Amino acid sequence: MTKATNSTSKAGADTSSGSLRFYGVWLIGIVALIVLPMIFSSGGSLTSFSLIGIAIVFALSYNILLGQTGLLSFGHAVHYGLGGFAACHMMNAVVSHGWPIPLPFIPLFGGLGGLVFAVIIGWVMTKRAGTVFAMISLGIGELVASSSLILRSVFGGESGITTDRTALPKMFGWSFGPQLQVYYLIAFWLVLSAIAMYALTRTPLGRICNAVRDNPERVQFIGYDPHVVRYLAFCFAGFFAGVAGGLAAINFEIANSAYLGAIQSGFVLFSTFIGGTAYFFGPILGAILVTYLQLGLANLTSAWQLYFGIIFIGIVMFSPGGIAGLVMMHRPLVRAGTLWTVIPSYLVAVVPTLALACGVILSIETVARYSGGEPIDLFGIGFKPTSPVTWVAAVVLVIGGAFVARLSWRRIAEAWDRAATVARDRGYLA
């Protein structure tokens, strides 16, 4: 779990080119954020990008808990939701009192909303880590979500509270009515929060968080209280989750109890874990992928939850480092120049693995659509869920695919071992 530290200490060897590359990556990210809406300009893609931006901030904030400090929370959406409500109330207050606060500052108040709750509840919650913390967070999440329906004056019941982002004072002549302007606002806050959260991992607090995650007893021996460290991490995570919630409130112009609920908490857990918790960019990948799948998959298949579950289980079992972990595994090979020895076995594995995946998809869709009789359209080939041909095809693909895929995976493992040995011999640690 200390790969992040390894990789950066290694970068110290060639500082100048390392830092150049480091800033290069950030710059490329920023440029991509600016250019993206110029390439994909439809309303739907702008909405998608905005949602992905919000999800990234949210997932990064969650990773302060899960990846950095080792705290598994099932109630992180509480801060997100409270941030959203704080932002909505603030926007309405700005309008009704005529305060000179333009919209771009609103997410800050969202962050404060998330932070205040974290400060209040965090001390009790972070007394213990591990399973107990997970359970408490689940209970608190339920408690807050249920209470939000009772405290109507603040949370507006189940229909929530609405606001109008265009009614706030203008900034640079932007009304923030068009989605494009909102997208840039979100992108701005995304960059700001990402830099802040990255910087946090570089501070002594960030490092001691990692230590608390890995070995709390030893942290105690060297004179830090793990409880305090966990509490601080919890507060930071709450703040940035609140920022994400504030951005969501601006994007949707509504805050309601769905923000606070278990589904939202599960969503951020999925994103972060699938992306990979050990690297800073893991949650970013995860948030992009999961938001994207959520937007796209739901309209394709009613069983999208099942695909999520399967992907998640697969990641937990076979690649606990997430997608980022898989990507970073190749780093020493790239450096040692042995990656090319692995690629052929990858290519060989593609076909059976795809066949297996198709078989699984076909089986799931057959069961899901059996009663409705809707045809399944898989890569342009139509299948009828009620016809035995489909069942046979699914079974053959699953069994045959699994059999051949296992062989090909074994080949990958062998090729991998060889390449890694060579890389290790050349002095690049895996």
Next chain:
Amino acid sequence: MRKLTLAIAVIAPMLGHAASAEDTIKIGYIDPLSGGGASVGEGGLKTFQYLADELNAKGGILGHKIEILPLDNKTNPQESLVQAQKAIDAGAHYITQGNGSSVAAALEDFVTKHNTRNPGKEVLYFNYAAVDPSLTNEKCSFWHFRWDASSDIKMEALTNYMKDVPAIKKVYLINQDYSFGQSVRSDARKMLGAKRPDVQIVGDELHPLLKVTDFSPYIAKIKASGADSVVTGNWGQDFALLLKAAADAGLKVNWYTYYAGGAGGPTAIKQTGLDHQVFQITEGFPNSGNQVAMDFEKAFRAKVNLSLWYPRAVNEMRMFKAAAEKANSIDPVKVAAALEDMKFDVLDGGQGFMRKDDHQFFQPIYISSFGKLAANEPFDEENTGWGWHLVSRVDTPQAMVSTTCKMVRP
């Protein structure tokens, strides 16, 4: 139905759909198609697709074919807004939604803002099932039209029926603790108090929405109160569990409900054996006795394999066609103008009209009871062998309420 391949369509949301074939009228259907509410959402989707097919078979609307775009909102307001945006991108100028007043409120707000910010690209929102009165009162919008009777209209009709039933003496109110349940409760108090001051309201309960697993303590309270009738807006498991607990405890009362006919409701009633003790208040029901409606029901069941739970969807789609023809345009602004104060003969017989002041549709309301069927009642529900039986019909003038809407017109 889902024509794109899995591979391509995953990329599709990123690129956005190009507005293809300007000829078709696209209606974005935004309701849950996965998760807990999916059974309800799927039923609505099939209803709308059936109606679209029916209209298309007769040449569509002004020569335009109608296409229903199914969009899954997972009963989540935020997700609904994303889906509404998708529908608009795909070239839809009409969206329809029904499940969840919180979703409806978010959509109404979204459509209003969208239309103000994008003049010339207006979108109309047809609401077929969200019954929160605020949607046509303080939150009312020119771009929103509602075909379902709002909860206060249903209560008005129900109390107009109850005032003539002398056997009702003690009424117990039990509702889910959210805006709909609260409006049922406050309307019942207000209207019963005005029309039948002699009726005692012996209990007034709000319980959390979809969180109660054991209703026996509530039943104990109803029993202790000596009520002879219970009025409830409960739906889903809150209705099924409530009724089961009542039957277990041997509670003998009459149940006046809004959603006893919803998915799972008939099954639960049959399980408890409460024969003709559960009443429902709707704008139409299968065994209404109206020949046209019953023929429609028969054809609908034969094709879709569902009972018609949304007669209002039939009214909505047919009236949409009538309004477009009256305006001689499918432009949303013109259709909206044509819909205002439009009169329409509803599916189950009788005349209704779309009130200009708040865009609420007023129509005859039926009170029916669930139990063993008579010879002239051919339709049962959920294969239970039991079905709905006409108890009373409340005509449009007796099913009207005033509004506080201050409509802002473009």
Next chain:
Amino acid sequence: MLELVVISTLNGVLFGMLLFLLSSGLTVIFSMMGVLNFAHASFYMLGAFFGFQLTKWIGFWPALVLAPLLVGAIGMAVERYGLRNTHKHGHVAELLLTFGLAFAIEEIVSMIWGKSPLDYRVPALLDFPAFTIFSTNYPAYKIFMLAVSVIIFVALLIVLKRTRVGLIVQAALTHPHMVGHLGHNVGRVFMAVFGVGSALAGLAGVIAGPALVTQSDMAASLGPILFVVIVFGGLGSLPGAFIASLVIGLVQTFAVALDGSLASAFGPLDPSAGPSVLTDIWNVTIAQVAPIVPYVLLVIILIVRPMGLMGTRES
């Protein structure tokens, strides 16, 4: 008043016992393996759906035996092919695995049986009122549920505390290597424990299915309260779970029976102040907040006694 107290007590005990039936398997798995099984409520749901299907095919009583066995077998498979491989990544990874599993099971169930509630009935043999108090009937089926819960509680206690099997199982948690050296297959012990825990959930499903609603969201709606029960009672403590179930059942039932609010106790607030958080809190009745009472209890107990009622260790 007496009527309400007696009936509420009875209802509370009945509901509490149902909660115990559900949480016993979770507690067993946790106390033996240290794994918090997020998918426990999903196994309970599987039990209900298997119970429904088997009842349709072969009748309720065979289903009562078969369905839990099936669920237990699935649980064992999950342990063997899932949890065992994840074990090396720690308890959090195991928890996450069961979390993903809960997601998948819910979808599979709704794919096969649909999303509408099923018509799962109480068996005819038990479909009669057992007794009547204050003109309220108590169905025999509820008494049956109560009896099953008590039997399971006693049986589990005896097996774990008084038999050799229990001794080995408990030792396998704390000293797996020692137990292994003594010639026991530790892996198999864990698999069996997980199987038994899942089977208990399945049993709860078969029994609770007809009493509650058998529907694909039943796991999600009951899941959180189970965790409250076992954390409140003290993680891994069977008697703790028993007491916690009773306490939560009773508290929740009595909360429903009470109509009081702060407004009724101290008089209404000055209406000119307008709506605020205070008026919300002031006017809400105890009955309205009943279902969130368990979560409040959870927070309180974690502040006052972090290891739970009967817990011995902190995590």
